[in-house]
Amino acid sequence: MTEVAAPTSALPEPGGPDPAAPVRRRRALGDNTIVVTLLAFVAAMVVGAILIAFSDPATRSASAYFFSAPMDTLRAAASAIGRGYAALFEGAVFNPTTAARGTVAGIFGPISETLVSATPLILGGLSVGLAFRAGLFNIGGQGQIVAGATCAGYVGFAWHLPVVIHLVVAIVAGMVGGGLWGALAGWLKARTGAHEVITTIMLNYVAVNMLGFLLSVKGFQRPPYGQAISNVVDANARLPHLLGSSLRVNAGLFLALLAAYAIHWLLTRSVLGFEFRAVGANQNAARTAGMSVERSYTRVMLIAGVLSGLAGVTQILGTNSAITGDIDAGIGFDAITVALLGRANAGGTVLAGLLFGALRAGGVQMQSSTGTPIDVVSVVQALIVLFIAAPALVRFLFRLHGSGAGAGQGLAKGWNG
Amino acid sequence: MSTAATTRPGDEVVIHRVVEKPMSTRRRVGIGVAISVLGLLSLLLGHNAQAHDARFDLSQGSEFFHVPDLVLPVAATAYVIGIILLAVGAYQAVRGFRPRGLRIAGTGIGALFMLAFLSWAASGGKGSTIDLLGVLENTLALAAPLILGALAGVLCERSGVINVAIEGQMLAGAWAGAMFGTLMGRFGGVLTALVAGALMGWLLAVFAIRYLVNQVVLGVVLNALSLGLTGFIYDAIMQPNANTMNTPQVFQPLQIPVLSKLPLVGPLIFDQNIIVYLMYALVILIQWGLFHSRWGLRTRAVGEHPKAADTVGINVLRVRYVNVILGGAIAGLGGAFMTLGSVGSFTKGITSGNGFIALAALIFGRWSPKGAVAASLLFGFAYELQTLLSLVAPPVAIPSYFLAMLPYLATIFAVAGLVGKVRAPGADGEPYVKE
Structure with a gap:
């Protein structure tokens, strides 16, 4: 005390x-x-x-x-x-035991697994951390990841586009899905004052049930319709492996690092980031200074949702190849711990994500x-x-x-x- | 403190009059339209009915006299209910109920619509009978852990500590109930479940009150801790030795003499296991205590305005400690209901989000014990409906996932103020630091 x-x-x-x-x-x-x-x-x-x-x-x-x-x-x-x-x-x-075999998989296997686990954690951690900086608590990582993975996965297996374009479109779809799911909570707070912790927790379960429903619908579910698993994402829409196909580490890692840099830039160099931090530090002061606190709620949750959506993207286009009910794999909640350990700044979050990965x-x-x-x-x-x-x-x-x-x-x- | 309680000339007399803000036209019409939509839906259900009659079984066979099955003509019932709802909706849109009247009307509307819906559901397939009494019994069984969890939340949050860790507290109780219930007998299990929940509550209290950790962060972390620890112990010792560690004796229903023979309410309310009876007692005790006892007044004072409470000599931190720890114990009992009251063994993450639904029930019930019970029953019914619809095969299949979403959507609507604004205790979540 x-x-x-x-x-x-x-x-x-x-x-x-x-x-x-x-x-x-x-x-x-x-x-x-x-x-x-x-x-x-x-x-x-x-x-x-x-x-x-x-x-x-x-x-x-x-x-x-x-x-x-x-x-x-x-x-x-x-x-x-x-x-x-x-x-x-x-x-x-x-x-040392597997490394003695001298293969790439033997030497870099463990590091590859760490990076694969760290990728969505970093993205999720950035999402929670960004919301923190604006004074919001984003517990909706799970729902946003599910929404992002569902959209990205759907584009991945239902559309058939040329190489590169397919991947880009699928990633964007995931960002949009997660972003909208996050923005919904921000908009509800801005519009009605509903606390984002409550709405994001509830939206998590809504998203999970929605996915459960989709996984029972033909066209989404994989034939012969016995299991709750989706169709397989096209090879064109998959994030490329970085160290050969024997290791799971994929380009999702670059997405995570790029996002971390973007968030660092946003928070330290941009007007929007300044507004977020001002709202997070003192709402009244921010409002007096002429900022729209309500608008920033929606915006920050939109961006946080996009980041969580990207975590979903790396899950479905990188690590797994089909959507299942537990595509989130607990990342939404672990991301909160990552953000706290990383002290809600981009560099810290990357390190924390690597540690937890x-x-x-x-x-x-x-x-x-x-x-x-x-x-x-x-x-x-x-x-x-x-x-x-x-x-x-x-x-x-x-x-x-x-x-x-x-x-x-x-x-x-x-x-x- | 003034010595005289009577007013003397010159004293300022303050009369508090609670003025209800009239409902905005938009909301009034909105609610009216919503009710009318339910009415139209009922008409549609009547139109879609397949079999002629729907049969509801209302008795168990052990009552004083046999309650005959309720047989309703599906189409007529749904049409009549539809017309009633349309009329009520029109009245609400044009004149508007008062808030209290609206709450009563809302309950009636819900019940009527459910009757129409169930009749319609029963009319599908072979026009099977719905065991209504069984449905209600299952609803109570599903709601029991939610009620206990929500009561835990009421205790914590009314004293100003946010409890997002209900899930973790329930999980700890469920684990302790199963493991120690096997080792020490089921009453020992209940006791240790109370202790395990209280310990989780104590952790919440210490970190929230003493170390001033943000309470939502804390709740999330404690849930993870509880899930990790119980999962660890389950994998490490309970699962390998399931026979000696994870086979508690389940509490059987105890029939209250005479009362359990009453028609309808007998089998439903007075033929339950001991944890449910404990729950009844807790509900009544907390509802009464919170608004009519010294403890309740102090709790509410500390939760609404700790500084004022401190000024009149209430030990704010002690009240909070006591309430949070008691709350944890009650949530632990809710967990024990799952392992000792129904399932009979522990599995990893057995609470599966029930703690969060309890949180939703707490909020939906406006932080009052009464409201929390009503909300828990409603959410329990939504659960049970999923099972029911998979059994009776209604004319149009309704994916159970949408029913599963209902509690969460309802809570979002509630906090967004679409069905009347809910407001948390004034100082909920704010640590109190004496200056």
């Missing part, structure tokens, strides 16, 4: 020159967002390690006689944690080689964000001083705000 209560008390401490020096050093550390982020990561990985040990049968059976031979339990736990995190690393960055890719490897459930990754992700959102807790855990506010604080207000 006491530490966070005064967010502006980062003034230098008055008093003698030296006795406060260690305190000041610790305060400087505690105020540094990078340090706090790293410590949050460490704390979350520690909890993850406990879970890995817990899920290890050897550790559990050794813990039955913990009090007679405690070292057995600790040794088994240490070995399980070591194997688990080694597998995570091998799945996400570099696997690596965790996802590594988690798959960990599950298959050590049997540790992949859910440990969701726990670690949630904890990282929980810790960085409450820097006071991290500072308390690591005995640092400081007073910075957490990520996502003071952005979206209450339901009536």
